[in-house]
Amino acid sequence: DIQMTQSPSSLSASVGDRVTITCRASQTIDTFLNWYQQKPGKAPKLLIYAASTLQSGVPSRFSGSGSGTDFALTISSLQPEDFGAYYCQQSYTMPVTFGQGTRLEIK
């Protein structure tokens, strides 16, 4: 199975900060990489697919980059509603696998 490793596991940042979460795959996955946001008690929500394509309705402050094994999710200017957990997920091969998650706290 392809292992997905996110860093950091948690972070605290202030409104207006630029925040980057990274995700590394244990083998190359081209750009078959998706990002999800999950608020407490809610289902995950798709933010970015194919490494860099913004899902419809997602604010443009979110962006994704990378290919191969190394990927990043960037929030250009952190907003109060961006708190929660973020997960990367590879869709290159079965079984699909998720990163362990990054918990983002707003200072």
Added chain:
Amino acid sequence: EVQVVESGGGLVQPGGSLRLSCVASGFNFISYEMNWIRQAPGKGLEWVSYISSTATTIYYADSVKGRFTISRDNAKNSLYLQMNGLRAEDTAVYYCVREVTVTDNFDWWGQGTLVTVSS
């Protein structure tokens, strides 16, 4: 409006069985692949099972293979997960999730149903 609504969760003893259901609306169910994804309390996301639009292709995570069975009834816009031989480690919120084939992502999630395996 797209909706997927799960039901069937609850408390079950180790070794017991449970059948989860998911009813979809607001989209052409027969055109979509579907998945079950679970999340243990306070933990991350774990993919459980996949079924193609016409049920000709099915996959399972190794952790549930031989114990869980995924199925669908396109006439009823419904997805199912039959869970047998339940273990404590199966305790989780189970999400019914729509998959977009072209872009290989999970674009719509239900609210989840909690399965608790405990004596």
